[in-house]
Amino acid sequence: MRHLANRLLFLCFALALAGCGADDPTRSNDFLELTSISITSEYDGIANLTDNQFSATGDYSGELSKDITTAVSWRSSDENVLKIDSAGLATAVAPGPVTLTAALGEVESSLIFSVSAAGIVSLNVTPASQSAPVGVERAYDVSGTFDDDSVQNLARIASWSSLDPAVASVTDTGAATGIAVGMARIQAEWQGVTDVAVLAVTEAELVALTIEPAEAEYPAGLTVQYTLTGSYSDGTSIDLTDQAYWASDDETNATVDNTAGEEGTVKTLASGFTDIMVNYTDAETGEWDVSTSLEVNYAALRDILLFATIFDAGGGVVSEDLEIDAGETLDIFNDQTVQFTAIGEYTDNAEYDITTQATWSSNDTAIVTISNSAGFEGTATPGDETGETDINLSFDDLEITFTLDVNQQ
Template sequence: MTRLLMLLLGFVVATSAFGSVSVRAQEQISSLVLNKNELSLEVGATAALTATAVYVSGTTENVTVKTEWNSGDPDVASVYAGSVTAKKEGKAVITSTYMGKTVIVNVDVTKRVRSLIKDKQLIELRQGQSEQIKLTAYYDDGTSEDVTAKSDWNIDNGSIATVVNGNVTGQSSGSTSITAKYNNQQVTVPVYVEIVKRVDPEKTQVSLLLNDTESVKLFATYPDGSVEDVSDKADWESDDETVADVIKGKITGYGPGQATIKAAYGTKSTTIKVDVDQAMKIALDQQSLFMKKNATEQLKLVATYPDGSSEDITGRAEWSSTDEDVVYVIKGKLSANESGEATVSAKYGNKTVTTRVDVDVPRRLELSKEDLDLKTGESEQVTLQATYADGTEEDVTGQAEWKSDSAGTADVSGGKITAYKAGRATITAKYGGKSVSLDLSVDVPTKLVPSVKAVNFQAGSSEQVTLKAVYVDGREEDVTSRAEWSTAAADIAEVKRGLITGVGTGATTIKAQFGTRSIAIPVSVGVLKTLTADKTLLILKKHEAYTIKLTATYTDGTSLDVVQDAQWSTSNANAATVEQGVITAEGAGEAKVTGSFGGKSVTVTVQVDTANKLTAAPSMLAFDLGETKVIALTATDGSGVSKNVTAEAEWKSGDEKVVQVVNGVVTPVSRGKTTITAAFGGKTVSIPVEIGVVQSLEVDRKFISTKKGQSVQITLTALLSDGTKKDVTDQGVWRSSSYKIVDVAGGWVTAVDSGTATVLVSFGGKTVSIPVEVDKLKYLKTNEVAVEMKKGETLQMKAVATFFDGTEEDVTVEGLWSSTNIRIADVKDGTIKATGKGKATVTVTYAKKKTTIVVNVVN
């Protein structure tokens, strides 16, 4: 019974199997499809192939395991159940066969890229500028290759820059990134085109009238400090084109209202506020204004439109003051700071209106008397009235400063004048920056008037001269008989009660005195031969006086000083005046003073405060920003007398963007060179100025030897033209000749990879370089130079690098290991594995040094 059951079970199984085979046999294959037709692999990499059978019935089946797989060159690429393994560099053909259908796959095996190195860490370009990136592939076998042209290059934003085989060209302002791929490695390089530090408009606020236009420039400041007008390159837009629109910085007002203009260049942008109005006229509520010191006042600006309406536009106008030390203005609010006068302007669109502001300044001063006649011992009170810009008047007698130019004749205090002795004086009152004066006479007629100004006759002749005294009240009196008459030379002319008689040939002076007044009448008796002065050139200082000696020589050989008798005149009273030969210097300049007597004349050239020589100390300036210097100016006149004229000279800077100068005080603005000019008394002198000019650069390290991964700080010192030294490490522009070897920023040098490079740093137009060595080895050694191994055995080697500074370092892992025959001995990170019988050489390379180990593998 058991045997029967077993036979029955076997029959059923056989029948079932036969039925299954019959069903599958009825399925006919149409095609065999692989998921890939080509493979690119690096040595050691694997890839999975899948095979799919497509039957005539339209059904499909994954037959990867059932397919027969073969490699045309197993040493290059092997295959098992669709899994392809790359063995060594080369090409191989993988064949897959199933139910009579065959498909091939081409396999390209390349060396494995251990690293992909770029020679540029970042690229900064201007528009239209190009720069080349070089890519180097380092393989596991220790070789390297320039793969720039073989790599796949891509850029994130092609509108900013383009890249072709590593050649990058800037197209427009902005930043993007370039990616280069080669085999299993890729690198990224940031790109900056026309990247600016900031953008600044020429104006941040513009006021326009309807249909008016105004052009505003846009300036871009780059990281290196250079500035460029980018108005035509920038993107301009308005947030309300019905109010104002803009094209390349030219703003046009189209309708009343406010708009914001945005100017963008690269990644930076700025805005300009625009007010557009259709005002026909603008007016201030006050045309003139009087203010007290420390007081404030609000001005109102009103615009009137075509429809007759008006609007307060005080807050929208541009306000300015001609003297902010006197009056400061902001949005129409005035602040009086000190006594003086200033003009305040309000500008709206193309219209401007002004108002005059006086701070504690009277328009005029008036004395209660213009002149005064007193007797000795008398006193009289004089009052001073100040009239201000607002029409108000004030008695400022007690507040004024009073002064007499002749205190011996008369003195004054609080306007009360007291006469002491006969004579004349000028009384002056000062208040609020203005002054007024009166003429005072004490026991003196205003003037004495002779009937003749000069007498000329022959010896023996006589002439009667009458004398009148003219007083302050205008009355006249004949005082001929009461005056005191005298002659300077009785042997030439005599005088008695105005009757002059010629005695002998020559010239003299008849003097008439009445009270404290006197006059002189020149008298010429006989023939005058020559007239000479003791000076033909006179050099004086302001307010200095000199009495000329004038000599008349007659035909009889006699001579006489006739300075008091001559007639005197001046060509320039602003420079010098003359009275009876006394020349008084009044102000800087030149005058011709002429003395005439007896039909002859002589001229004296008078120079007042003129300079023959002008010198500056120091004659040259060199210093840095943040300091100020003072130049002293000395003028030497024709007589050799020197005077400090620093405060009186006219100063000018050749370039106010470099330095500014006021009364000899020099203030630096920026680094550079220029010339300061000082002018005085018709002479000029120039002083060269250098601000922060770099003579040379110094670094505290002339040479750097370091190791990969370490950082070293370099200090940069600038020697300025004034001899001072300054640490400019943070201000220098640092760069590396090879960023794949060393990187540098702010003076910090970081070793990236072994090799040599140069660090360069620039500042103030000067550049200095520092050679850098990274991982420079003296020699490289292994713990064994020859080993014997058995097949399948592994052995750990050790590589030690000795640097030039004497230090040692285990570089077993960092080194690049290779074998001349991996079928005999393979190596990785110093671990040698014996793979077959024979001899091979294992090489370890580090920092351009290498050493070898001979490996003998036995059974």
């Protein structure tokens, strides 16, 4: 009995040791230590009373990097100028300079930021006009132009309303839904300035639903965005991806996401067959169920092809689709940014864009940082120093290393 107790004690200790660090954001899954944090921002500066999303990327011993925006502790040097929440969303309170800091464990990074006194001049709701059958949701966005000629997205802070509530309703995020046939004015307001768009609510009926890609085949380990399109009796087509419920018939082969903003995102896991299924409820014609087959094949990743597009300080394209080989050096100036694109080449000769699924890292973030944050994956930005640093790209079991040489402009 004592031997059994000792073995159980040893097993518990071993399991605890194996799990040590698994939930510790200061270490990666392979126990690499967090060595630096880079902060990225939606804007270089914002107008007073607006907001801005900051993101934090952690570099782990120069081997890999990952998004740690919600893991770090955010703080503002002056909350009378800018307040920031635990998710990195900051709100401007008054004009002035401020320093934002992201810290995790013993590692921290800071970014100097500014809040201007610029005043709002106009709002622009987009699209200006669109149509939808009764019961279908349509999204609107709004940006503001300020008296210093800056433009910011204000969708998170604008007030939305339907000026024709019997025809359409609108949520506080700008999603409008038709209630009855007619024309509805959808208004955004901020700081007393308004703009109006139009939603034409039609009596068109849903006649077909289409899932894309249809009857697809992919290797394991990929993330693929599926879409659902509704075809209506008036000839219009509407993207219904985020208004439906998604499921996989066999989640050992592939899973599909229903999380807000991720609807229809399929992850292939293991070889085999499954059906990607969708349930959609239409206000007029009721429930619809459609599906498409998915085969997860045995193809393996054979190579990664890498391409670079260089942008100048104003966002103009300097060079486009430059092919970069492993070990090669790419020269840029310190006022330029680079968007890298990674293409996975598989043993069945198929190619897939893996830019957003790969892990990117820089060996010296003082020279170059490279993002893994959503929407910015593979974007390289020069730091405060010039010189050479290795950039690492890894996906599945392959890794490519090349060099970025940052020169003074």
